Amino acid sequence: QEKVQQSPESLIVPEGAMSSLNCTFSNSASQSIWWYQQHPGKGPEALISIFSNGNKKEGRLTVYLNRASLHVSLHIRDSQPSDSAVYLCAAPSGSFNKLTFGAGTRLAVCP
């Protein structure tokens, strides 16, 4: 079974700063690694995914994947108070797109 661990558990950054979140997974053969964002009282929403080693940029988001070290990171440039949420890392295991989620990183961006 896939194991996904996230760090830190919580992160507080000032508005405009870079937020950096980390995730390790257990299966180097995993397919796309996903990041989901969850605001209070809502269900998670897909944020960004990455398949190939290296980085992927979308707007203020950059994801880095290193399969050799089983590590993926999410960086949010120019963090805004609206970015305050729980961020969940997820890796597929087995067939049928069965995703295993980490426990999440709670991000708070202070004005």
Added chain:
Amino acid sequence: EAAVTQSPRNKVTVTGGNVTLSCRQTNSHNYMYWYRQDTGHGLRLIHYSYGAGNLQIGDVPDGYKATRTTQEDFFLLLELASPSQTSLYFCASSAGSQNTLYFGAGTRLSVL
């Protein structure tokens, strides 16, 4: 945009009670999932399905049954609810393998 609707949004029952959580998706997705979310554990997969009549066991299935009656509808059944099943339950759907999961708003269940 994918729409996944869960009902009820909140439910309180007693130990030993019978509970059914409902989920409907309106985007013709093949895959549907039930997760529970608890502090410190994140989201854990209970059951999932890749079509009407199909059921697959997830990672934490004990005490839960599920039924996929149509492509749109997926139900989670707790026939003898226990306090350990107090949790936030999410339903999700996706078009297929490697596709985005779309989550409902969740059902908060309390078992007293």
